[in-house]
Amino acid sequence: MATALDTEDTRAMAKSFQSVSDNFGGSLEDPLPFYRERMRETPVMKGDILEELGVPPIFGNAKGRPVYTLFRHADIGAVLRDEDSFTSSLIGEGLGSFMGTFMLTAMDGAYHRRMRALLQPCFMPPVLKEWRESLIEPVIRDEFIGPLVPRGKADLIKDVGLGFPVRVIYAILGFPDDPAGMEVFATMALKILSGPKRDPEEAMRARTEALAASQALHDHVKPLVEKRRAEGSKGNDLIGRLLRTEHEGVTLSDEQVTDFVRMLLPAAAETTTRTFGSLMILLLERPELLARVRADRKLIGKAIDEAVRYEPVATFKAREAARDVEIGGVAIPEGSIVSMVIQTANRDPEVFDDPDTFDIDRRPKPSFGFGYGVHMCIGLFVAKAEIEAAVNAVFDLLPNIRFDPDTPPPRIKGVGLRGPDSVHVVWDVP
Ligand code: HEM
Numbered sequence: 484m485a486t487a488l489d490t491e492d493t494r495a496m497a498k499s500f501q502s503v504s505d506n507f508g509g510s511l512e513d514p515l516p517f518y519r520e521r522m523r524e525t526p527v528m529k530g531d532i533l534e535e536l537g538v539p540p541i542f543g544n545a546k547g548r549p550v551y552t553l554f555r556h557a558d559i560g561a562v563l564r565d566e567d568s569f570t571s572s573l574i575g576e577g578l579g580s581f582m583g584t585f586m587l588t589a590m591d592g593a594y595h596r597r598m599r600a601l602l603q604p605c606f607m608p609p610v611l612k613e614w615r616e617s618l619i620e621p622v623i624r625d626e627f628i629g630p631l632v633p634r635g636k637a638d639l640i641k642d643v644g645l646g647f648p649v650r651v652i653y654a655i656l657g658f659p660d661d662p663a664g665m666e667v668f669a670t671m672a673l674k675i676l677s678g679p680k681r682d683p684e685e686a687m688r689a690r691t692e693a694l695a696a697s698q699a700l701h702d703h704v705k706p707l708v709e710k711r712r713a714e715g716s717k718g719n720d721l722i723g724r725l726l727r728t729e730h731e732g733v734t735l736s737d738e739q740v741t742d743f744v745r746m747l748l749p750a751a752a753e754t755t756t757r758t759f760g761s762l763m764i765l766l767l768e769r770p771e772l773l774a775r776v777r778a779d780r781k782l783i784g785k786a787i788d789e790a791v792r793y794e795p796v797a798t799f800k801a802r803e804a805a806r807d808v809e810i811g812g813v814a815i816p817e818g819s820i821v822s823m824v825i826q827t828a829n830r831d832p833e834v835f836d837d838p839d840t841f842d843i844d845r846r847p848k849p850s851f852g853f854g855y856g857v858h859m860c861i862g863l864f865v866a867k868a869e870i871e872a873a874v875n876a877v878f879d880l881l882p883n884i885r886f887d888p889d890t891p892p893p894r895i896k897g898v899g900l901r902g903p904d905s906v907h908v909v910w911d912v913p
Contacts (some may be wrong), residue, residue, distance in 0.1 A: 657720025757902025
């Protein structure tokens with residue numbers, strides 16, 4: 484039976500997903516040992532480790548600013564906490580240059596605080612509870628996992644993980660039920676993510692494509708936003724909430740809502756896909772743990788948190804020094820770029836006991852897989868609700884799920900973005 488997204492557009496989406504993986508994959512499948520060696524020699528390193536590993540930056544650096552790379556949890560936490568000394572506008576010159584001017588991750592200071600205060604209530608747990616029951620759980624169970632049951636085998640990325648985050652966001656937004664529109668929407672978002680490149684010639688070509696995709700996404704969203712405004716901005720979906728939200732007399736214009744929606748997909752879809760894929764691998768590799776989590780579903784939340792620590796999908800953060808600063812005894816001049824390796828911070832033995840063990844029972848401590856400080860992921864609860872719903876549906880509907888013995892074991896890989904390209908599994912058909 485066909486899954487919800489088994490069409491030509493889905494194949495285009497899978498191709499774009501692969502091209503994002505290739506773009507940010509870099510030259511090492513598992514860069515952690517390499518980082519650790521560097522971290523031992525120079526915990527605050529002058530130079531751009533991403534460049535060494537052939538990964539395009541998410542930040543812009545047309546001004547040729549010096550780059551410093553940080554590895555330690557304490558240094559990275561201090562930077563992410565200090566929004567006055569370390570600003571984010573450089574994201575707007577990189578990936579953000581494809582996404583209009585209303586890009587939350589690239590905003591700083593009072594403006595970011597005001598906009599975040601406007602947007603945050605649209606993503607809080609009471610809102611989420613409604614979305615979870617009426618939309619997230621039924622969509623994932625009935626449209627993605629349910630139809631797979633008689634097949635007895637699947638690729639959890641292509642058949643499940645690639646589609647559900649897009650489908651859920653599309654539904655949360657309150658867009659019309661239009662699968663073709665949704666898939667075009669998703670493919671465009673992935674093309675935007677393929678925009679940044681290292682090679683200047685390739686960068687020019689990819690930039691043109693990413694800008695065209697971004698414009699197409701804008702032109703798809705804007706009329707829907709205007710229509711909803713004209714109809715009175717009603718409804719509990721995200722667009723309705725964004726149109727009505729208000730903080731200290733400030734509201735969002737149609738253009739701002741359109742731009743926010745446009746940035747949402749690249750932020751929300753692909754990250755959730757890869758995190759779901761990595762978590763499924765980490766559980767399937769540990770049958771005893773898998774059985775324990777299956778028997779006690781309250782543990783799924785802990786397993787997600789630990790997966791985001793152990794294998795963060797977003798492996799780098801970047802900020803710009805807004806003044807002369809010193810980190811770990813190294814002087815960093817104003818205007819420098821500070822590039823932060825989340826993988827080493829999340830596995831820092833100074834903070835996490837036995838950091839290379841996947842341990843869902845560890846004492847919770849801040850890790851940076853969902854970010855940290857004022858820019859911490861606004862969609863955190865949405866992402867966790869989606870992944871939890873997907874894991875629950877897998878446990879309920881796919882008995883005795885295990886890796887497919889006829890395909891090579893899946894791998895979590897990549898430098899700039901981490902996750903598996905595929906997770907082939909089989910189960911007992913009831
Ligand atoms: C597992 C899935 C996800 C991961 C790992 C993830 C990760 C992150 C990280 C690391 C940041 C911080 C960026 C920075 O500090 O520069 C961030 C910010 C953000 N995320 Fe997520 N995210 C996920 C899912 C989502 C979802 C589902 C949504 C929306 C529904 C979303 C929307 C956003 C937005 C709008 C920001 C910007 C917040 C700000 O700058 O104030 N993300 N995310």
